[in-house]
Amino acid sequence: MNSRPQILAALACNLDADILAAALPLLEAGRVEAIEWSFDALFWAEQVPDWFESLLDAYGSEQRLLGHGVYFSLLSGRWTRAQQQWLAQLRQLAARFSFAHITEHFGFFTGQNFHHGAPLPIPYSASTLRLGCDRLGRLAEACRCPVGLENLAFAYSLEEVKRHGEFLDQLVAPVNGFIILDLHNLYCQLHNFSVDYDDLIRLYPLDRVREIHISGGSWEASALEPTRKIRRDTHDEAVPDEVFGLLARTMPRCPNLKYVVLEQLGNALQTEASRRQFGRDFGRLEALVQQHQPAPGRPERLFLPQWPQQPGAVAEDLRLHEQQQQLSQILETSRSYEEARQRLHASALAHTDWELERWAPPMLETALSIAQKWKK
16 A cells, blocks of 8 residues: 555547547646556557657656557457457557556457457356456456456346446456446446446445546437437547536545546547537546545555466356357347347357346347447
């Protein structure tokens, strides 16, 4: 434990012209106290420009550079050459830049192409827990800094929503890891499953929350239930007032919180009006962070990683892999909700830990939309 610094107001800042144009006034004014970089979006880029490297170095030298992975597909049942390559490239990046921590998304990616798929949940079983703990250990060994996981926005059932926080805790505990609590993701679950905030938030290990994300999203109509709309985590709109309300309620509950990050996709920041709104959203985040600073002298939990010096054989679950491939194929090729439902109930996923018999129809409908959008 060290003396705890203040909570820092941060931006997700990638090598994207629209994001950088929106962020530049805030960066020039010295208001951005940390930046989060989705490093693996550039694994296949020709080269990182010198000026962007200088920006990363400036924040890294102050332990204010956060690495956020997107494409590792942590919970895929089979270990792939692409994942091995991802770790090798992370190891090189971690040697080059000073990351305060590295994080990844919960779930697995649909689709055959490693970079084209939808992040979706997996069964909360002993087998998938073993798989995830193994992969997080490899992540920690590669980057040699604290590692964490982000909660998922999408869920198939209310039971899954209620178990998510506990399963995240079990996944990160062996590496002394932490959690990114994405409050827009939480907002999606609160709305989509009509859950009370206080009932849901108490199911999360809030002492493990080191980082909070806020962002916007979109509404999608349900053909199955025309009076209902599904909240989607699309990052393409301004942050809703409700999410700022969640931020104000949640920060005091997270004793080890250190970073609050504003996210938005670059393609949603192409107009002057959207960039001004982005600046206003950061200002609201900034003000809330200042209102909820910890008392001076409170200790900081460092989440320093624990890992085996030489990881053993890679954990795999080929049955899970086959089920994931079958689910992906059904979601990506079914022409209707009813066709997908029938194919799933006739598949190897029926009457297993996937518990597809409990899946809410509008959420299966949404999964179809997500998978087929990513496939395109």
